[in-house]
Amino acid sequence: MDARPLVIGHRGASGYRPEHTAPAYKLAFELGADFVEPDVVATRDGVLVVRHENEISGTTDVAGHPEFEARRTTKTVDGEALTGWFTEDFTWAELQTLRCVERLPALRPSSAAFDGQFGILRLADLFALVDRATDxxxxxxxxxxxxxxxxxxxxxxLPLAELFAAEVSAAGWNGGDGRLVVESFEPTALKRVRALGVWGASVLLVEETGAPADLVAEEGDGARGYASYLTREGVAEVAAEGFDGISVPKSLLLARGDSPAAADASGSAGASDAGDSLVGHALVGHAHDAGLRVFTWTLRPENEFLDKRFRVGADPAAWGGWQAEFGAIMASGVDGVFADHPDVAVAVRGELAEH
Structure with a gap:
C-alpha cells in the first residue's frame, strides 16, 4: 500500500456495475483499487448489510415485489423525511429475495444493463470477498x-458499533494490520467502535455545512458544526480526540477564494488565521501536521459531477476534463481518494508519480 494517494473503490467499481454488489467490488480490485468502501446499515434482525442508505428503493427492485408493498412508508432519518422501503423493516432472509439496480441509470446505462442480476451483500460476505481477492x-x-x-x-x-465490532472479530479482521478503516459522519459512533476494541484507523467524515446527526440529536441547535473541524484549531482537536483522519468533499480541495468554504482564503494557500476555514493544500498540510490522514470524495469523470471548471460540453453523462480535476485533487497531497471508476484514478495517480 505504498502508492499515494490510496485509490478506494467507492461502493466498489460503482461507475461500471450496480453499487455495493459482489461484481462491483471484485471489479474494483481488478481495476487496481487498494481499498473498497462499503456503507453499513442494519436489518431488523441485526444483520449488517452494505447499502448506501437504509432506504433501498433506488438501489434494489423492492418496488416490484408485491409482497412488500405494505412496507412502503415515510420516516425521518437524521432530520430528513424519506419515503420508501427501509432495511430495518426487513429480515436478512427477506432482503435476500431482492436484486440490485443501478442508482443512476440515465448517466450510467452500461451499468444499468446489469440490473436484476446481483443480490445484496452482508458485511460478512464482503470481508470474505476481500480476503479471497487479497490471496x-x-x-x-x-x-x-x-x-x-x-x-x-x-x-x-440496533447498535451499529456493537454489531460492527462483533462482525469484525468474527471475520478475523481485528488484527490491527492496516487493512481496516472505519469512518462515519457521527463522532460518537467512531469513539464507540474504538472503545469496543476495534483496531482500525478512525476517520471522521466532515461536510462543508451542517452538523453531525448524533450531536444534533443530543444537543440540538447548539451542536458543534462540521465547519468547526476545518480550521487549524479544528484539525488539531480532531487528532486530540483520538481520530486518525478526516474525510472531506472534493470541493474543499478544489476550493478557491470565491468559495463559501474558503471565504477568507486566498487561492489554494488556505486560511489566514486559526478561525478561517482551510482548503486545498493548506487543509491537507495542517491535517498532516496534526498527525491526521486526509481522504476525499468522490472522484467521478462525468460532467454531472465535475467541478464546473472541468466540464466539457453540455451532456451530463459525457466524460469531461476528469484528468485535470483528478490531478488537481491528488496534487493537494491527499492520502486517499474515493472513486467510482478506480482504473481512471489509478491512471492519474501513475501519471503524477512519473512527473
Whole structure:
C-alpha cells in the first residue's frame, strides 16, 4: 500500500456495475483499487448489510415485489423525511429475495444493463470477498467501512458499533494490520467502535455545512458544526480526540477564494488565521501536521459531477476534463481518494508519480 494517494473503490467499481454488489467490488480490485468502501446499515434482525442508505428503493427492485408493498412508508432519518422501503423493516432472509439496480441509470446505462442480476451483500460476505481477492492478487487490500445513521439505528435497538465490532472479530479482521478503516459522519459512533476494541484507523467524515446527526440529536441547535473541524484549531482537536483522519468533499480541495468554504482564503494557500476555514493544500498540510490522514470524495469523470471548471460540453453523462480535476485533487497531497471508476484514478495517480 505504498502508492499515494490510496485509490478506494467507492461502493466498489460503482461507475461500471450496480453499487455495493459482489461484481462491483471484485471489479474494483481488478481495476487496481487498494481499498473498497462499503456503507453499513442494519436489518431488523441485526444483520449488517452494505447499502448506501437504509432506504433501498433506488438501489434494489423492492418496488416490484408485491409482497412488500405494505412496507412502503415515510420516516425521518437524521432530520430528513424519506419515503420508501427501509432495511430495518426487513429480515436478512427477506432482503435476500431482492436484486440490485443501478442508482443512476440515465448517466450510467452500461451499468444499468446489469440490473436484476446481483443480490445484496452482508458485511460478512464482503470481508470474505476481500480476503479471497487479497490471496488471488498477492497484494494487500483493504476496506474503508462507513457506518451510516448510527444514532438513528441505536434508537431502534440496533447498535451499529456493537454489531460492527462483533462482525469484525468474527471475520478475523481485528488484527490491527492496516487493512481496516472505519469512518462515519457521527463522532460518537467512531469513539464507540474504538472503545469496543476495534483496531482500525478512525476517520471522521466532515461536510462543508451542517452538523453531525448524533450531536444534533443530543444537543440540538447548539451542536458543534462540521465547519468547526476545518480550521487549524479544528484539525488539531480532531487528532486530540483520538481520530486518525478526516474525510472531506472534493470541493474543499478544489476550493478557491470565491468559495463559501474558503471565504477568507486566498487561492489554494488556505486560511489566514486559526478561525478561517482551510482548503486545498493548506487543509491537507495542517491535517498532516496534526498527525491526521486526509481522504476525499468522490472522484467521478462525468460532467454531472465535475467541478464546473472541468466540464466539457453540455451532456451530463459525457466524460469531461476528469484528468485535470483528478490531478488537481491528488496534487493537494491527499492520502486517499474515493472513486467510482478506480482504473481512471489509478491512471492519474501513475501519471503524477512519473512527473
Amino acid at each position: 488471488a492478487r498477492q497484494r494487500p487490500l483493504g476496506i474503508v467501512a462507513e457506518l451510516k445513521h448510527a444514532h438513528y439505528f441505536g434508537r431502534l435497538g
